[in-house]
Amino acid sequence: MGRRSRKRGGPSPVSAPAPSAPRAARASRHRAPTKEAPKPPWAPFPLVEVLIVTGLVFVVIGLVMGDGQGRTVLGFGIAVICVASLEVAIREHITGFRSHSMLLALLPTAVAVAISWFAAELTAVVRLGITVAVFLISFLALREVFRRRSGGLSFRA
Known part of the structure; x- marks a missing residue:
């Protein structure tokens, strides 16, 4: 049997069809490019990164x-890391860059749990309901x- 030849380089005569425009546009809207990330007011100074490294040192x-x-000291380090991370989550959520609804909903929930824990004579069922x-x-x-901030998207990764 002889050798088979094949073309190398150049475009193939049969190319895969391009994705439809609406689907491609929809996919790009759900993916948040890093270059569009909101800048903090202290933009040139990496405050969040410094806080996270400081928190890690304390941990x-x-x-x-x-x-x-x-x-x-361990608790203080964890608190510093949480505050820095929370700032990034709030900034990204409020500007419509990425959705952090579930993460941010945990903050008022934790406050409600703490208040209901120390409230007088609440049963476990009432605490769970609250x-x-x-x-x-x-x-x-x-x-x-x-x-509202993202132009109608309820989720953006």
């Missing part, structure tokens, strides 16, 4: 110390905020 120091004071109600109301409100 490591707290883990190494190990005693009661080490737990305090927690679920606060989460659902916050989630739906935050989703509507994102929908």
Whole structure:
């Protein structure tokens, strides 16, 4: 048998059909390009990154110390990381860049859980009901905020 020849390089005579324009446009709307990310007011200075690294340093120091004071340092490091991450999530959500509705709905829910935990004589069922109600109301409100800011999208990754 002889060798078969094949073309190399150049365009193939039968190319795959291009995706339809509406589908391609729809796919690009649901993917948030990094270059469109909202800039913070302190844009040239990487404040969020500095806070996260600082929080990580405190977490490591707290883990190494190990005693009661080490737990305090560990908790402070985790709190600093959470605040920095929360700032990014709020900024991206409010500007319509990416949806963080569920993550941001956890903040008022955590406050409601803390208040209901220390409230006098609430049963577990009432606490659960309050927690679920606060989460659902916050989630739906935050989703509507994102929908208005993103031009009608309810989710954008």
